[in-house]
Amino acid sequence: MEHYKVGAIAEKVGVNVETLRYYEKIKIMPKPKRKESRYRFYDELDLRRLLFIKRAKELGFTLKEIKELLNLKIESTATCGDVKHLAEHKLTDIEERIKDLKNIKNVLIKLINQCVCEELSTDECPILEIIDPKT
Amino acid sequence: MEHYKVGAIAEKVGVNVETLRYYEKIKIMPKPKRKESRYRFYDELDLRRLLFIKRAKELGFTLKEIKELLNLKIESTATCGDVKHLAEHKLTDIEERIKDLKNIKNVLIKLINQCVCEELSTDECPILEIIDPKT
DNA sequence: ATAACATCTGTAGTATAATACGGAGTCAAG
DNA sequence: CTTGACTCCGTATTATACTACAGATGTTAT
Structure with missing residues (x-):
């Protein structure tokens, strides 16, 4: 399974690293696994989720609505x-x-x-x- | 031609009166005519424009983009x-x-x-x- | 092994789009 | 002809969604 550090997934999707931390805080993205370094590590599912969030936002859904859709x-x-x-x-x-x-x-x-x-x-x-x- | 005071058009469209003043300030709605009282008066064209803005916003366009569309x-x-x-x-x-x-x-x-x-x-x-x- | 760079946490600041407030002027019904 | 609702303006505050920063720790390339 592919995995990404926060900077890698952020770049791949085209969002800011801080945005990922923000999404984690507001619980629209799940808490990712951590290595011993305490660095976040994301997988393909996280990537898809993040892509969906990004696009849904462009389509005019609020983060609250997107959360509902995802749940x-x-x-x-x-x-x-x-x-x-x-x-x-x-x-x-x-x-x-x-x-x-x-x-x-x-x-x-x-x-x-x-x-x-x-x-x-x-x-x-x-x-x-x-x-x-x-x- | 029908005409509306700011409160009337606001209620008809379902936006706040303050929002109309705000839209005027950011030049997405044109300056309406005024009576001697200095009250704003809106017409059918303003109504259509306002309805469009409202819906376009729900569709995920920013006010800047909506301005572009309208122009x-x-x-x-x-x-x-x-x-x-x-x-x-x-x-x-x-x-x-x-x-x-x-x-x-x-x-x-x-x-x-x-x-x-x-x-x-x-x-x-x-x-x-x-x-x-x-x- | 030592820069240069990425990530960590928490907190503060920004942009957009409203929304609220205060004090004054205007309108319309009784 | 006054009283309550509506409107005026300018300014301040709020909600959402980021975005930046500081100071520390972890990683990587030479």
């Missing part, structure tokens, strides 16, 4: 319903995000295609169509 | 190429976001379907499949 797993029949409920809620949220991003995408495509330098309506912002597109 | 418009042949370039860049970004959100969506769906309370693999986090799905 979604079915542990027993007892909690199964709760987890399912939470996951369904997240799913709805994500479907709405996708929908809205697709709207933005369409407006951008229109904007780019208009960009053949035709005459255009004065100073109207095409982006505003996103929220309330002209039918 | 995307083709003003003259001179800047046409630049705007097109910027818009294309944003488009790529948005397409990647959609792709990643769809991955998360698929994992959540799988998770929800597993939720018929079958026996499940120990304590593996299914969410980690998102970044690097098992082929």
Whole structure:
């Protein structure tokens, strides 16, 4: 199994070393193993987790929400319903995000295609169509 | 044309009155008209703009990025190429976001379907499949 | 073996995006 | 015509998410 010192994993993912310590403190990353030197050592699973956190943040999730996403797993029949409920809620949220991003995408495509330098309506912002597109 | 005092538009959109003043200060919302009372008055266009800002923020854009999106418009042949370039860049970004959100969506769906309370693999986090799905 | 560099801990500081507060002016209902 | 709600402005404070620093210890390349 591959393993990384804090500086190596930080560089690989493109975050600051201090960020890793911070994530450990707020318990979004687990406490890594230590060598006799007391240095932190991370593995592939940590790497994937960190990559996920980074991307989810870019997608607009807070660290709190990301923590929830990462803790979604079915542990027993007892909690199964709760987890399912939470996951369904997240799913709805994500479907709405996708929908809205697709709207933005369409407006951008229109904007780019208009960009053949035709005459255009004065100073109207095409982006505003996103929220309330002209039918 | 409909018009709103600051409290009215704030409530309609679901933001704080102070937030509107803040957006004005950082120039992401334009300076609204004032009545003799010096009260701010907003119109439908302001409303749409504010709604867009709110949603774009939830989608993970910073206020700086949202400002850029809102300023995307083709003003003259001179800047046409630049705007097109910027818009294309944003488009790529948005397409990647959609792709990643769809991955998360698929994992959540799988998770929800597993939720018929079958026996499940120990304590593996299914969410980690998102970044690097098992082929 | 001795620089140069990485990591350790704890604490302090920063950037972004609000959010709150104080004291004064404005509006609208009874 | 006053009283309570709304708005004004400037400034201060807060929450989130880092980011930097200091001083000590551990590692590595020559």
